[in-house]
Amino acid sequence: MTAHEVSSGAATGARAVLVCPDVRGRLYDRPAPARLSELRGLAAAIGIAPVAEEILTVRAVRPASLFGTGQISAIGDAVVLHDASLVIVDGALSPLQQRNLERAWACKVIDRTGLILEIFGERAATAEGRLQVELAHLEYQQSRLVRSWTHLERQRGGFGFLGGPGETQIEADRRMIRQRIGRLRRELDQVRRTRTLHRERRWKAPWPVIALVGYTNAGKSTLFNRLTGAGVKAEDMLFATLDPTMRSLSLPGFPKAILSDTVGFISDLPTQLVAAFRATLEEVAEADLICHVRDIHAEESRAERDQVYAVLRDLGIDPEEGSVPIVEAWNKVDLLDSSERAALEDGSRVEENVVLISAETGEGTDELVGKFADLLSAGERVYAVALALDDGRRRAFLHEHGQVISETVDEEQRHMQVRMSGKAYGRFTQL
Template identity: 65%
Template sequence: MRGGRTLVVCPDIRSVRYDLDADARLAEACGLALAIGLVIAESYVLPVRDVKPNTLFGSGQVERIATDCELNEVELVVVDGALSPIQQRNLEEKVGRKVIDRTGLILEIFGERAATAEGRLQVELAHLDYQQSRLVRSWTHLERQRGGFGFLGGPGETQIEADRRMIRQRMGRLRRELEQVRKTRTLHRDRRGRAPWPVIALVGYTNAGKSTLFNRLTGEGVMAEDLLFATLDPTMRAISLPGVEKAILSDTVGFISDLPTQLVAAFRATLEEVTAADLILHVRDIANPSTAAQKKQVLDVLTDLGVIDADDGASAIPILEVWNKFDLLDGERADALEAIAADDPDVAALSAFTGRGVDELVQRIGAQLTTQAVTREYQIPASDGQRIAWLHAHGEVLDDADGEPHEGQPMRQIRVRLNPKEFGQFETL
């Protein structure tokens, strides 16, 4: 499939209300195709007044697609919408080309990009869930009867029934393996929760520049390209911030409109990393004409995860909006948005690509994470070097002096600023 000439068709169904306009959805569909290495030979929006149950499009539109495939030597047709198995099969017969829908295309991208064991398991499970609904009409060989010895469905079992049974068995094994992975992830999350270091989660629409910002803040070389879903698996690195000796920065998978339901469920465990964060950085591509609609998509997902209250819109975790890609704005637009951001304490304007505004963001993050810090005084035996060193390493020590001896022991009187997480950790020492 990679490198194949592709026709991208975006159906604009009159009875469906979309978050993005037709041109933005077509551009996103082309971006998805480019992300998997396809060559866009032609692309356009087709208005659909009445959905045809057999082909989705009307007969004249199907003929247009077939003609364009011939004229442009197209090998693959991508339909930016959901196709039923019978619609997919009929379109393939009429245009004489392989046809995939939006779900199939995103599954291809995820399958290629998933790097961790968990990511690969999630993608395979989602792919099988998608595939099992398409066995009925996908391949003619599945209609054949197969023989047997009677203990695998009997001699009358059709090939399609055997394939369905194998898929169900494989999905069962994958779910068990994923459950074990999720338990391990939960243990790691709990362990981080007991650690003194705050967690900062980067979230945002795909291609908003999260990985570029991640690299800028950490100095790492995480894949960051102008592609949709350039990175899939969560990445975590330690960073230093003003007033915070160490924090954990987490880069999560990008969000997208109309994410296939199979992948919403499969990647929920990955997104649950966000729910354990102390601060969420919502990275927005402020230069994108659809940035407002993209913001809504991200907030909807955070609401589904329980981070944002569905009734009053309040967030259980502080959210700082990062308006990224200022380098792509013209002067007047950039000045206007920068003025808006300067008046909003919950917005930071920057360009992760050029580095403009990143230092200010670091200061803002440090200030945000230390707002809950309180000053405490401790009387600690001078011989307890471990606890004294811990306070100096993890808190902001304001004063460290000799205290009144206690039961003949010399004491240190230490005044230190700690946030609640650090205080809890110190109390367990």
């Protein structure tokens, strides 16, 4: 096995060798070439220049190094040949494996989790996003502190209960990290409480909320800008959007709607980031409608769809159950040839709530907005409501949230027939 050279393109920064382990017997959601391609995209997203890449078949995982000695030697040769300063491994490395590989290759080694954390750390723009990323990074680093202090003295002295200076430094760092983690969690708890209050205010408001979800780089932000006229950063790279954004949207039959752009999902998202961004992702669970933006041009479009649905299930939303309506926007149809397009159009006629679109050109977006309105108005029924004559607040709510069919007044009460959704009527009953 010899790592082969690849074009570094326009990427600048660290020169990196990309390594994709393919462990025998382990189930992956996509083949190794697709995983390597995604790793290349992740590296490019942070300005790293891949100079060599390799898929390594791992027949038996080595606890100390993951790879076999021959594979380690071959990657070491590639590092020297291409003057690389970094090796990125597409998988999770234990602290021991990471330390041993750095010694063997005499360069920095990071795994998939470390790379995604670096991207998130560079991209987070809001105070909340920075808090979430820092918390995830500290929790990741906490178990890896020993790597930073291997050059210090390790032997014990005295009566055996006092550690050497290396251990003292490690414990001091761990204590500082624990304290910082505690402060970050308290600050994020406050952020969650504030976000909950905002959600409750929106819950009382008359406008439905539509959440855009999808695999990273599926085109969510481009569609968001197309539908709302916003100027959200939209680039052809992974994780261009990290911080959630909300804008108003015009919907037929609705005075106003709110469209929410969210962070893109990705396979094997680090558990630290899933936990840290849960408050942000909870916005999706509170939405009235979910629009799954899917890059239908991608070779692994089906696997990406399955990954998005897996994350939704983790958030308590079962796409098969239908508790929250989901419409699939099959994006990037402008990149398909005529035969691919014809096959997709046949498939979209079979699948329910699917719209073919191009967020780049605007094709199909009017039909998509119409689908939003249809799904949000589906399930409405007529409710008979009796109000006190002086109950102006609840009467105004009914006019804002539903269609008043009739309204009569007798000596004691106001009687109204109102067409509205069950969710809106539930809100009304709680006023």
